[in-house]
Amino acid sequence: MSAEEKYVAAAYLVVFAFVLVYFLIMALKLARLERQVGELTDLARKRADG
Amino acid sequence: MSTSLRNNQLALSATLAAVLVPTAIALVFFYAPVDEDGLNQKIFYFHVPIALAAYACFGWGAWKGLVHLWKGKPGADLESYVAIHLGVIFGAMTLLTGSLWAKFRWGHWWLWSERQLVLFLVLFLFYSAYFMLRYSVEPGPQRANLCAVYSLFGVVLIPISFLAIRLANQYIHPVAFNRHGPQMAGSQFFTFCVCLAAMLALFAALYQFELAGKRLDARLKELRELLA
Numbered sequence: 001m002s003a004e005e006k007y008v009a010a011a012y013l014v015v016f017a018f019v020l021v022y023f024l025i026m027a028l029k030l031a032r033l034e035r036q037v038g039e040l041t042d043l044a045r046k047r048a049d050g
Numbered sequence: 051m052s053t054s055l056r057n058n059q060l061a062l063s064a065t066l067a068a069v070l071v072p073t074a075i076a077l078v079f080f081y082a083p084v085d086e087d088g089l090n091q092k093i094f095y096f097h098v099p100i101a102l103a104a105y106a107c108f109g110w111g112a113w114k115g116l117v118h119l120w121k122g123k124p125g126a127d128l129e130s131y132v133a134i135h136l137g138v139i140f141g142a143m144t145l146l147t148g149s150l151w152a153k154f155r156w157g158h159w160w161l162w163s164e165r166q167l168v169l170f171l172v173l174f175l176f177y178s179a180y181f182m183l184r185y186s187v188e189p190g191p192q193r194a195n196l197c198a199v200y201s202l203f204g205v206v207l208i209p210i211s212f213l214a215i216r217l218a219n220q221y222i223h224p225v226a227f228n229r230h231g232p233q234m235a236g237s238q239f240f241t242f243c244v245c246l247a248a249m250l251a252l253f254a255a256l257y258q259f260e261l262a263g264k265r266l267d268a269r270l271k272e273l274r275e276l277l278a
Contacts, residue, residue, distance in 0.1 A: 007090055011096065044277060
């Protein structure tokens with residue numbers, strides 16, 4: 001691979017990496033939100049049961 | 051706006067981004083010709099659209115800030131925050147891809163003597179500091195108002211940064227568009243337009259995605275307080 005090709009590949013990989021890391025962070029956040037929904041559902045059920 | 055309509059918008063923008071981004075990459079490597087600058091010119095097709103998308107993010111964030119101050123619309127502060135957050139991400143990508151291009155073309159990662167580079171960096175740092183302001187104030191109307199005003203101040207830097215590329219005396223940073231139109235072949239211009247549409251679609255999809263997450267977070271917090 002020539003130096004030119006390496007720089008072009010690196011530039012596109014930077015963009016790809018940023019987008020992937022962004023999605024990873026959002027996926028972790030979604031997992032946390034799902035966990036919170038589960039906890040709140042349990043809390044609501046306990047309230048409903050008395 | 052109803053949740054189902056928002057979900058439809060998210061699905062639509064994500065589909066658009068999923069179609070346009072691979073199409074753009076395919077056009078860059080299989081359709082756009084390699085000109086006299088060489089293969090490294092291919093970086094231009096993503097670097098410039100990402101920079102323009104960053105400007106669009108900051109502009110949209112400033113617009114939502116204005117909507118918050120002017121109409122007091124609920125949720126405008128959150129929309130402004132998300133847009134500026136994405137603008138900082140796109141800005142970082144602009145600086146990195148530009149540095150890679152500059153290193154190959156001119157042997158320098160960065161040139162402090164280049165006004166247009168420094169002005170974009172100033173714009174990026176200005177909006178990065180937005181988060182320092184936001185998280186130094188307790189959540190509430192005061193924080194929303196301060197952030198909205200700050201986002202509006204920053205929007206002044208956008209045209210200055212954009213025009214600096216044209217007004218600079220030294221043309222280290224290439225000028226692909228001037229008053230005579232695009233300085234490139236038709237196929238290159240078409241590829242550039244598709245790449246720009248792809249980046250804007252990506253911004254729209256990420257914006258909707260992050261906004262949905264933040265709204266869900268806020269609703270869950272409210273629910274927790276009600277159930278506590």
